[in-house]
Amino acid sequence: MARRRQAVTIKHVAADAGVSLQTVSRVINNEPTVREEMKARVQASIDRLGYVPSIAAQRMSGSRSYLIIAVNDRERTIADWQARQGTDWVDQMLLGGMLKCSEHGYRLILELVDTHSDHVERELLAAIAALQPDGIILTPPHSDNAQIVDLLATQRIPFVRIGSHQNGAGIPVSMDDEGSARTATDYLIERGHRRIGFIAGSAEYNLSAWRIDGWRTAMAGAGLDCEGLLAQGDFSYASGEAAATALLGADNPPSAIIASNDQMALATLEVARLRGLRVPEDLSIISFDNTPLVHFTQPPLTAVDQPIAATASKAVELIIAAQKGDELPDGLTVISAAIVERGSVAPPSGADIG
Amino acid sequence: MARRRQAVTIKHVAADAGVSLQTVSRVINNEPTVREEMKARVQASIDRLGYVPSIAAQRMSGSRSYLIIAVNDRERTIADWQARQGTDWVDQMLLGGMLKCSEHGYRLILELVDTHSDHVERELLAAIAALQPDGIILTPPHSDNAQIVDLLATQRIPFVRIGSHQNGAGIPVSMDDEGSARTATDYLIERGHRRIGFIAGSAEYNLSAWRIDGWRTAMAGAGLDCEGLLAQGDFSYASGEAAATALLGADNPPSAIIASNDQMALATLEVARLRGLRVPEDLSIISFDNTPLVHFTQPPLTAVDQPIAATASKAVELIIAAQKGDELPDGLTVISAAIVERGSVAPPSGADIG
DNA sequence: GTGAAAGCGCTAACAG
DNA sequence: CTGTTAGCGCTTTCAC
Numbered sequence: 206m207a208r209r210r211q212a213v214t215i216k217h218v219a220a221d222a223g224v225s226l227q228t229v230s231r232v233i234n235n236e237p238t239v240r241e242e243m244k245a246r247v248q249a250s251i252d253r254l255g256y257v258p259s260i261a262a263q264r265m266s267g268s269r270s271y272l273i274i275a276v277n278d279r280e281r282t283i284a285d286w287q288a289r290q291g292t293d294w295v296d297q298m299l300l301g302g303m304l305k306c307s308e309h310g311y312r313l314i315l316e317l318v319d320t321h322s323d324h325v326e327r328e329l330l331a332a333i334a335a336l337q338p339d340g341i342i343l344t345p346p347h348s349d350n351a352q353i354v355d356l357l358a359t360q361r362i363p364f365v366r367i368g369s370h371q372n373g374a375g376i377p378v379s380m381d382d383e384g385s386a387r388t389a390t391d392y393l394i395e396r397g398h399r400r401i402g403f404i405a406g407s408a409e410y411n412l413s414a415w416r417i418d419g420w421r422t423a424m425a426g427a428g429l430d431c432e433g434l435l436a437q438g439d440f441s442y443a444s445g446e447a448a449a450t451a452l453l454g455a456d457n458p459p460s461a462i463i464a465s466n467d468q469m470a471l472a473t474l475e476v477a478r479l480r481g482l483r484v485p486e487d488l489s490i491i492s493f494d495n496t497p498l499v500h501f502t503q504p505p506l507t508a509v510d511q512p513i514a515a516t517a518s519k520a521v522e523l524i525i526a527a528q529k530g531d532e533l534p535d536g537l538t539v540i541s542a543a544i545v546e547r548g549s550v551a552p553p554s555g556a557d558i559g
Numbered sequence: 560m561a562r563r564r565q566a567v568t569i570k571h572v573a574a575d576a577g578v579s580l581q582t583v584s585r586v587i588n589n590e591p592t593v594r595e596e597m598k599a600r601v602q603a604s605i606d607r608l609g610y611v612p613s614i615a616a617q618r619m620s621g622s623r624s625y626l627i628i629a630v631n632d633r634e635r636t637i638a639d640w641q642a643r644q645g646t647d648w649v650d651q652m653l654l655g656g657m658l659k660c661s662e663h664g665y666r667l668i669l670e671l672v673d674t675h676s677d678h679v680e681r682e683l684l685a686a687i688a689a690l691q692p693d694g695i696i697l698t699p700p701h702s703d704n705a706q707i708v709d710l711l712a713t714q715r716i717p718f719v720r721i722g723s724h725q726n727g728a729g730i731p732v733s734m735d736d737e738g739s740a741r742t743a744t745d746y747l748i749e750r751g752h753r754r755i756g757f758i759a760g761s762a763e764y765n766l767s768a769w770r771i772d773g774w775r776t777a778m779a780g781a782g783l784d785c786e787g788l789l790a791q792g793d794f795s796y797a798s799g800e801a802a803a804t805a806l807l808g809a810d811n812p813p814s815a816i817i818a819s820n821d822q823m824a825l826a827t828l829e830v831a832r833l834r835g836l837r838v839p840e841d842l843s844i845i846s847f848d849n850t851p852l853v854h855f856t857q858p859p860l861t862a863v864d865q866p867i868a869a870t871a872s873k874a875v876e877l878i879i880a881a882q883k884g885d886e887l888p889d890g891l892t893v894i895s896a897a898i899v900e901r902g903s904v905a906p907p908s909g910a911d912i913g
Numbered sequence: 914g915t916g917a918a919a920g921c922g923c924t925a926a927c928a929g
Numbered sequence: 930c931t932g933t934t935a936g937c938g939c940t941t942t943c944a945c
Contacts, residue, residue, distance in 0.1 A: 210621065211688065214938055225916045230940060238914060255681060257688035261624065262938035264615040265921050267564065271689075286654040286868075291645030291851030299649070300640040301668065312668055312690070315653065317661075327609065334565065335625075336666070393739035497645030501855030514640075568922055579932045584924060616922035619937050702939055 211262075222250040233258055234268075239379045247362045264337050271311045273524055274303055274332060275342040275517070276353075279317035290468070291497035294513060301514030305313065305521040311339070313521070318353075320346055320409075326356050334358060340524030342367060342517065343375070349411045363527035365520040368412050371538060376523050378538045382412040382518055385542040386419025386463070387511045389491045392544055393461045394427045397552040398489065401432065402459035404448040404469050406493075407439040416465050433437035434459055438469045443539075445469025445507065449476035453488070461489035467496045470506055474549075487550035495545055504548030565616075567608045575605035587612055588622075618691050625665045625879055626708055628686060629656055629871070630707075633671035644822070645851035648698075648867060654870030656696065659875040665693070667875070668907040672707075674700055674763075674816040680710050689712060692880030694872065695804035696721060697729070703765045717881035719874040722766050724891060730877050732892045734870055736766040739863045739896040740773025740817070743845045746898055747815045748781045751906040752843065754788065756813035758802040758823050760847075770819050770847065792823045799823025807842070809833035814907035815843035822848045824860055828903075850900055858902030870894045 215233075219226045225245060231239045232247040239247075249258070263269040275298060284294040295315070302313045314336065318328050332338075341364040347353050348366035357364045358374030369377040393401050403420045406413035417435065424431050433455055436448035445464060449472055452459055459540055464470035470492030474484055482488045484504060492499060495510040519540060571581045578601060585593050586601040593601075604610070612685035618624040629652060639646040649669070655669045669692065672682050685694075695718040701707050702720035711718045712728030723731040747755050757774045760767035771789065778785050787809055790802035798816060803826055806813055824846030828838060836842045838858060846853060849864040873894060881887055 210689070211938065212684075213688070214939080226939080227916060227941095228914090231915085234940085240914065243914080255684060257685045259618075259691060259938055260689050261615040261618040261691060262921095263940075264613075265619050265923090265938070266940035267921060268940055270615065283654065283658075286647070286650045286851060289651075289849075289851050290854065293640070293643060293645065293647070293650075295653070296647075296649060296815060297641050297643075300637065303669065303671070304637075309673075315657065315665055316655070331611045334567075335614050337565070337613060337615060361649065421913060495643075497643050500644065500854060501852060503857070555892065565922065569924095570922080580923075582930090582933060583924095585931085588924085594930065597931085613922060616937095617924075619922070619939090620924040621937060822927055 211500050213256045215256070215258070217254055218247065218250045218256045222247045235419050242472035252383060261440035268336045269339050269528065272314055272336050272338045273302070273306060273311055273340045273342065273438045273521060274314050274316050274336060274338040275344070276318050276329070276332075276347055277344050278346060279319045280321075282317055298344070301517035301519075302521050305518040309520070309521075309525050309534055311398050311525065313448075318347065320350060320559070325350070325352055329353065329356060331533040332428075333362065338362065339528050340364060340521075342520045342524070344368065345412060348377075353513070363524050365465040365523055367454040367516055367520055368410075370411075370415070376520075376527065376533060376538070378516055378520055378523070378540065380412070380511055380513075381539050381541050382415035383419040383422070384539075386416040386493075386546075387420075389463055389493075389509050389544060390420045390423030390540075391427075393463070393489060393491065393550065394423065394429070396489070396550065397527060399429055400457065400459040400461070400551075401429070402434045402436065402452040403431075404438045404445060404462060404464040404473065406465035406469075410440075413465060419493050420463060438465065440466050442468045442472045445472030446476055447491060451479055453477065453482070459488075461491070461550070463491045464493065465493045466494050467498050467506065467508065470508070470549075471502060474502055474506070485549050486554055488554070489550040491528050491544070491550060499545075499547065502549075507547045507550045508545050510542050512540045512542050521530070560812060565613050565771075567610045569610070569612070571608055572601065572604045572610050574606060580646075588883070597866045623693050623804045623882065624692050624734070626667055626692045627656070627694045627696065628668050628670050628690060628741045629698065629874060630670050630672050630683070630701055631698050632700060634675075636671055647851055651867035652696075652698070652871045653875075655871030656875050657874040659865045663875075663879050665875070665879065672701065676703060679704070679706055683707065683710060686744065687716065689738065692716065694718060694875075696874045696878070699764050700764060702731075717878045719790050719877055721870055721874055722764075724749045724765075724769070730874075730881065730887060730892070732870055732874055732877070732894065734766070734865055734867075735775070735893050735895045737773040738768035738769040738893075739898075740847075741777040742773075742776030743817055743847075743863050743898060744774045745781075747817070747843060748777065748783070748788060749844070750904065752813075752815040753783055753820060753907075754811065754813040754815070755783070756788045756790065756806040756816040757785075758790050758792045758806070758816060758818040758827065760819035760823075762791075762796075767819060774817060787811070789900055790874045792819065794820050796826045800830055801828030803827040807831065807834055807836070815845070818846045818847065820848045821846045821852050821860065821862065823902075824854060824862070825852060828856055828860070839903050840908055843904040843907070845898070845904060853899075854902065856903075861901045862899050864893065864896050864899050865897050866894045 261351035261532040306313045348369040364375045438448045492508045495508040498508040660667045662791045697723040702723040790800035792802045846862045849862040853860040
């Protein structure tokens with residue numbers, strides 16, 4: 206292809222408005238030291254010529270790049286896309302992140318990075334060198350990956366750790382996993398459940414532990430025993446199947462199960478069906494994440510919503526604020542999650558109605 | 560934030576390798592006119608220092624930006640994201656497009672643009688000016704939007720029109736809507752169906768018409784009448800409900816229905832259920848697109864897959880080829896679609912078994 | 914408040 | 930085959 210040049214540059218605007226490049230630059234960047242009259246004149250030229258600054262040039266001269274990178278786990282993301290089961294983590298991130306970005310003239314660029322790879326560092330550094338982003342959003346499980354966090358800490362680039370509670374470098378934004386697990390458990394307790402099983406997610410994700418904590422806390426708060434009610438899963442359907450089978454096959458099975466994600470809840474539903482248990486009459490189920498599949502199950506699943514869009518939006522806000530040198534919130538930013546009621550919860554049948 | 564500079568630049572590499580900037584540049588760009596020995600030496604320095612070229616700087620000097628923009632319809636995309644029904648068009652595009660991009664050191668940037676807006680031009684031009692992309696991917700309904708296509712034609716930027724048959728500027732890549740509608744219709748005919756209804760999609764999308772054409776052609780080819788078997792929808796669930804109701808409430812209702820997308824197929828399934836029709840025994844259904852929801856219906860839907868990932872991947876290939884000045888394919892590039900068999904098709908019951 | 918000069922990191926064009 | 934020079938479009942100094 207032939208060499209392409211910017212159609213209309215700051216020079217054209219300057220000439221058109223009869224001012225120096227500098228003044229135009231000041232208007233673009235909304236600097237205060239320009240007389241209103243000048244500003245108006247320049248702005249008029251900008252509008253007339255349809256001038257838009259080149260991000261590359263802005264970045265070159267040491268200014269912002271107006272690019273924010275969202276780092277997701279490569280393996281998991283690709284697997285989800287290929288499975289076509291409707292997992293919409295990426296979509297929700299784009300919904301929240303992209304829209305907030307475009308409000309401020311930024312763009313969000315998705316990057317897939319391996320968690321396990323021995324060249325995570327190289328991959329990330331390469332993305333930073335190539336793109337010179339103004340900020341980076343880390344998603345689980347990267348958010349608590351020490352290697353990544355330490356690396357970014359040396360880079361002078363503001364970064365947000367989504368779904369993280371941990372202190373340290375970067376700005377943590379929590380989706381309140383512990384609190385919402387507690388809420389879900391309380392929700393079941395209020396409806397009379399006493400034996401509430403919990404299917405945990407992959408230990409590779411810290412949020413798995415937090416969700417367990419929330420469940421434990423709520424159970425303890427109601428004076429209930431957790432013994433034999435915790436089963437380990439890894440977020441996959443198969444692991445949910447195994448966990449649900451173990452839980453429901455025990456001597457004193459739960460009357461309700463909380464699954465740490467929708468796939469495992471779906472598996473639980475199927476295991477229940479195979480065992481002749483009606484949901485919600487014989488078994489209540491609450492799932493986590495509230496991905497699209499909850500609409501399509503029979504019955505539709507009551508679920509703890511994972512507020513990904515709101516969190517991504519907040520992450521972008523924080524990065525832009527940090528970029529501008531604004532004051533950041535002191536403590537942990539928490540985006541709270543709500544329970545979306547559908548058809549998979551009812552009071553327990555039989556004698557243990559409280 | 561403090562002003563950030565590239566950590567390691569072409570200068571560092573040049574100094575380290577004891578050569579000129581230009582030679583390093585040549586190695587980076589894989590130009591043939593460098594001795595193997597030099598190349599190796601420079602490459603060694605690059606690896607040692609972990610050097611990655613800044614795309615901003617590359618773009619500045621009139622070279623490639625390594626950025627490809629994927630333009631999607633804003634309204635529809637946001638609506639899909641918010642509905643959380645599992646529509647995974649964007650995901651599939653990213654799956655195909657991003658991965659192919661990263662094979663070649665490119666990045667894919669998603670842009671949402673209004674189809675209807677009177678400032679489409681400004682939006683697009685702004686994105687081009689800001690990003691200076693090396694290529695643009697247009698998706699339906701933008702692919703056949705004359706305003707957009709004409710605009711891009713003046714921009715010397717290679718662009719692909721996904722899901723388009725039309726000639727004119729840009730590189731059309733078809734997902735074989737006409738052919739796959741024909742295949743789906745033939746598939747039903749082979750199984751003995753004679754009255755095959757068709758629910759059309761929104762006329763705003765050209766593919767809607769092509770799908771109708773495919774159905775008509777197949778019906779005509781088998782000597783079957785289309786009279787009273789076509790119902791207009793607009794891709795929404797509600798429109799599918801209305802269309803299915805009309806079709807199934809007619810005097811001589813179809814024994815099979817092809818819906819132009821999954822949402823309308825889902826609606827058809829529900830209408831059938833309400834009318835006491837069993838699927839597939841009393842009514843066969845084939846849907847289009849093969850989005851995630853087809854897994855979750857009862858029965859799971861047999862569907863024509865829309866090969867979005869493969870198409871996006873091909874689009875990126877074509878853009879990179881065009882960018883390099885390579886020969887492009889002569890005619891229309893067609894990515895063929897297959898039928899994914901699930902549980903919603905059976906031979907018709909009753910007398911009209913052929 | 915506004916302008917002029919210098920330079921960001923890289924590649925195109927031209928020398929040698 | 931390799932090096933030198935100029936300049937991309939913009940912002941950062943620093944003058945006025």
